[in-house]
Amino acid sequence: MATDFKSIPxxxxxxxxxxxxxxxxxxxxxxxxxxxxxxxxxxxxxFFYVKGHGVPDSLLKEVRDMAHKFFDLPxxxxxxxxxxxxxxxxxxxxxxxxxxxxxxxxxEAIDCYRxxxxxxxxxxxxxxxxxxxxxxxIKALSLKTLCGEFEGLRAGDPFWITRxxxxxxxxxxxxxGLPENYIGCGAHTDYGLLTLVNQDDExxxxxxxxxxxxxxxxxxxxxxxxxxxxxxxKIWSNGLYESTLHRVITNSPKYRxxxxxxxxxxxxxxxxxxxxxKQKVDGIKKCERAVYGEYxxxxxxxxxxxxxLMNK
Ligand SMILES: O=C(O)CCC(=O)C(=O)O
Ligand SMILES: [Fe+2]
Numbered sequence: 237m238a239t240d241f242k243s244i245p246x247x248x249x250x251x252x253x254x255x256x257x258x259x260x261x262x263x264x265x266x267x268x269x270x271x272x273x274x275x276x277x278x279x280x281x282x283f284f285y286v287k288g289h290g291v292p293d294s295l296l297k298e299v300r301d302m303a304h305k306f307f308d309l310p311x312x313x314x315x316x317x318x319x320x321x322x323x324x325x326x327x328x329x330x331x332x333x334x335x336x337x338x339x340x341x342x343x344e345a346i347d348c349y350r351x352x353x354x355x356x357x358x359x360x361x362x363x364x365x366x367x368x369x370x371x372x373x374i375k376a377l378s379l380k381t382l383c384g385e386f387e388g389l390r391a392g393d394p395f396w397i398t399r400x401x402x403x404x405x406x407x408x409x410x411x412x413g414l415p416e417n418y419i420g421c422g423a424h425t426d427y428g429l430l431t432l433v434n435q436d437d438e439x440x441x442x443x444x445x446x447x448x449x450x451x452x453x454x455x456x457x458x459x460x461x462x463x464x465x466x467x468x469x470k471i472w473s474n475g476l477y478e479s480t481l482h483r484v485i486t487n488s489p490k491y492r493x494x495x496x497x498x499x500x501x502x503x504x505x506x507x508x509x510x511x512x513x514k515q516k517v518d519g520i521k522k523c524e525r526a527v528y529g530e531y532x533x534x535x536x537x538x539x540x541x542x543x544x545l546m547n548k
Contacts, residue, residue, distance in 0.1 A: 242446070282464055282465040343484070427467050429501055465477045467531070475509075509522065
């Protein structure tokens with residue numbers, strides 16, 4: 237359970253980046269300090285900003301600018317990369333097509349998933365077979381270089397998802413009958429391990445819920461990425477780390493974009509609380525096991541209303 241945090245910490249991870257290949261990294265006091273801050277954030281709120289991450293500001297902005305350009309296109313252009321069950325749920329979805337807990341979100345988006353050979357993940361993986369579309373995806377995945385060294389080396393075969401999301405400003409909205417503060421994305425937790433959010437400057441929209449139920453703003457801080465712990469990492473840590481509810485509120489007339497990179501476990505990974513995390517609470521198992529791919533596919537079907545997609 238998250239604590240009653242009132243703000244989200246900003247953590248400068250540059251010592252970790254500089255020294256991660258140093259054989260004496262575990263003895264380094266600067267690195268220990270970063271690890272201490274990360275541990276605290278993972279336990280207290282499950283959210284933190286990172287700075288000193290090594291992704292140039294200009295690249296983060298270029299990706300957001302490209303997203304704005306795409307969403308500015310006429311609808312007929314955008315649906316040229318339309319998402320459906322037939323595209324492996326990859327591509328463009330219009331405003332209100334994404335559902336959170338059955339309710340339409342006031343957003344449009346492009347979804348991309350790691351590409352893999354048809355058949356690689358058997359019957360379960362079939363739902364997500366397809367190829368990603370459009371150039372921005374390549375750019376958005378520049379963020380992936382951050383995680384690149386994990387692939388094949390440390391994490392084995394991680395899955396990933398990228399969402400490029402556009403939230404129309406209040407007055408621009410083409411959807412009639414909206415409430416005053418409308419929901420760009422309903423309250424949810426993320427599915428995999430770690431999320432990195434590259435959000436537009438100057439438009440507060442992302443909110444994170446603390447234990448008392450208060451919504452704490454994750455206001456944009458230029459040059460930072462917002463990071464949050466996701467469901468699979470919560471299970472692995474036996475609930476030591478929090479996968480915290482968050483949502484996106486639109487109360488600005490400005491169009492906002494966010495580009496989110498979700499770093500995930502292997503598609504077939506069976507996720508169970510790690511032994512040493514159970515030992516911290518007298519061996520008690522606090523989270524149920526999950527198979528990541530099953531969990532993801534169930535969520536994807538839930539988000540888009542499978543009958544709706546099958547009939548399109
Ligand atoms: O737009 C944002 O700031 C975050 C979106 C989000 O929470 C998500 O896509 O999972
Ligand atoms: Fe999220």
